[in-house]
Amino acid sequence: MGLFDKIFGKKIEEQIEENQSADIFKFDLEDLDESAETVALDAELQSEVEIVEEVSEPVHATLDVAAEQSIISPELEKSVDPVVAVPDLTEIREVEEIEPVVVVEETPEEIETKYEKSLKKTSKSFGARFNEFLANFRSVDEEFFEDLEDTLIMSDVGVDVATQLTEDLRHEVKLQNAKSKDDVKRVIIERMVDNFGESGLATELLMHDPLTVMMFVGVNGVGKTTTIGKLANRFNLQGKKVLLAAADTFRAGATDQLVEWSRRSGVEIVVGKEKSDPASVVFDAVKRAQTEQFDILLIDTAGRLQNKDNLMKELEKMGKIIKREIPDAPHETLLALDATTGQNAISQAKEFSKVTSLTGIVLTKLDGSAKGGIILTIQQVLKIPVKLVGLGEGMTDLENFDEALFVKGLFQDLI
Ligand SMILES: Nc1nc2c(ncn2[C@@H]2O[C@H](COP(=O)(O)OP(=O)(O)OP(=O)(O)O)[C@@H](O)[C@H]2O)c(=O)[nH]1
Numbered sequence: 001m002g003l004f005d006k007i008f009g010k011k012i013e014e015q016i017e018e019n020q021s022a023d024i025f026k027f028d029l030e031d032l033d034e035s036a037e038t039v040a041l042d043a044e045l046q047s048e049v050e051i052v053e054e055v056s057e058p059v060h061a062t063l064d065v066a067a068e069q070s071i072i073s074p075e076l077e078k079s080v081d082p083v084v085a086v087p088d089l090t091e092i093r094e095v096e097e098i099e100p101v102v103v104v105e106e107t108p109e110e111i112e113t114k115y116e117k118s119l120k121k122t123s124k125s126f127g128a129r130f131n132e133f134l135a136n137f138r139s140v141d142e143e144f145f146e147d148l149e150d151t152l153i154m155s156d157v158g159v160d161v162a163t164q165l166t167e168d169l170r171h172e173v174k175l176q177n178a179k180s181k182d183d184v185k186r187v188i189i190e191r192m193v194d195n196f197g198e199s200g201l202a203t204e205l206l207m208h209d210p211l212t213v214m215m216f217v218g219v220n221g222v223g224k225t226t227t228i229g230k231l232a233n234r235f236n237l238q239g240k241k242v243l244l245a246a247a248d249t250f251r252a253g254a255t256d257q258l259v260e261w262s263r264r265s266g267v268e269i270v271v272g273k274e275k276s277d278p279a280s281v282v283f284d285a286v287k288r289a290q291t292e293q294f295d296i297l298l299i300d301t302a303g304r305l306q307n308k309d310n311l312m313k314e315l316e317k318m319g320k321i322i323k324r325e326i327p328d329a330p331h332e333t334l335l336a337l338d339a340t341t342g343q344n345a346i347s348q349a350k351e352f353s354k355v356t357s358l359t360g361i362v363l364t365k366l367d368g369s370a371k372g373g374i375i376l377t378i379q380q381v382l383k384i385p386v387k388l389v390g391l392g393e394g395m396t397d398l399e400n401f402d403e404a405l406f407v408k409g410l411f412q413d414l415i
Pocket of ligand 1: 219223254257367368390393
């Protein structure tokens with residue numbers, strides 16, 4: 001049974017044979033394979049990593065809950081160089097000291113309503129385009145399919161997916177002998193929904209015992225820090241011991257922002273001095289997470305696509321440091337993408353895929369976007385599962401990605 005049947009519960013005609021030509025996926029994931037260049041880089045990084053281990057006692061601090069001032073304490077400000085040994089300022093906050101967070105368990109209905117509300121803009125623009133297209137419907141001819149392809153492209157489905165879908169629909173419309181406007185509309189939506197459901201990608205976050213390490217990557221401003229804050233809060237409410245690592249030491253203010261989220265969600269954080277080596281923050285955080293038996297470590301990173309080589313080196317270095325302690329970690333490397341950027345998000349995903357192996361996508365700002373249709377492209381073209389969606393700026397506005405709720409929110413005005 002296709003996703004369409006599962007969601008909308010209506011009987012559909014027999015599906016045409018699944019069209020699975022591998023070459024519809026223009027994005028070639030073999031770019032991810034380790035190249036000779038990467039291996040050479042490893043050797044180079046190896047020596048850097050050693051320095052981190054031997055020389056650097058990473059600078060870290062835990063926010064004093066009461067303190068309103070900067071997270072960098074006076075002692076830390078005085079320390080000359082993060083590579084030179086500095087006093088260990090880390091302290092673990094007692095759970096009692098942490099600000100109480102109101103626990104509100106969401107019902108499935110509430111989650112569904114959230115999806116619906118967040119997808120309003122997308123489904124409105126989707127619906128409007130399709131209704132306009134169908135209003136011009138005369139007959140199923142070549143012009144019809146050309147217009148359909150244009151409509152799909154304008155709906156942020158992406159050129160490759162639009163072309164493939166149109167091709168599928170040519171067969172399907174014939175097969176189902178769809179002639180009337182309603183028949184055609186129905187076939188189009190069925191095919192789109194079922195195509196989506198056929199991705200077969202696992203959308204759940206991968207959790208590991210005793211420690212789950214999740215690394216967040218993405219360009220500036222897409223919502224990494226906010227997502228980490230929301231997730232930290234969620235895990236904390238589930239009774240998990242959560243540690244944050246502020247490994248974006250490049251952008252002034254990035255650490256402060258994450259510290260604020262740690263305070264709001266009531267979890268601990270490891271921070272580095274501004275411009276210190278992000279890998280040393282990661283190293284320290286992993287060590288602490290292990291020795292102090294944290295359940296989850298969430299790592300925030302800097303995203304500077306304008307400098308791909310540096311980004312690659314930095315992510316590789318962090319990856320090596322994590323793997324040295326925990327060979328199968330990071331268990332998740334999640335790319336945050338801003339839904340409002342539409343197809344640009346796809347280009348970002350392709351670029352990041354080249355520098356690091358992604359396990360999933362967090363699609364943020366779905367609530368402010370009319371371009372939620374890009375989820376269809378992300379899953380079909382990139383073959384990377386969307387695992388989380390950001391549905392607002394609030395602490396609880398993060399949901400696991402649910403295909404059925406998404407599709408329902410996207411298409412229900414058209415059914
Ligand atoms: N409406 C909406 N806003 C969001 C969502 N997620 C994040 N934002 C907002 O997006 C802005 C940027 O979010 P950040 O979390 O700072 O982004 P970032 O990727 O960490 O950015 P850098 O720290 O600069 O790398 C903030 O104003 C957030 O409140 C979301 O799901 N919905």
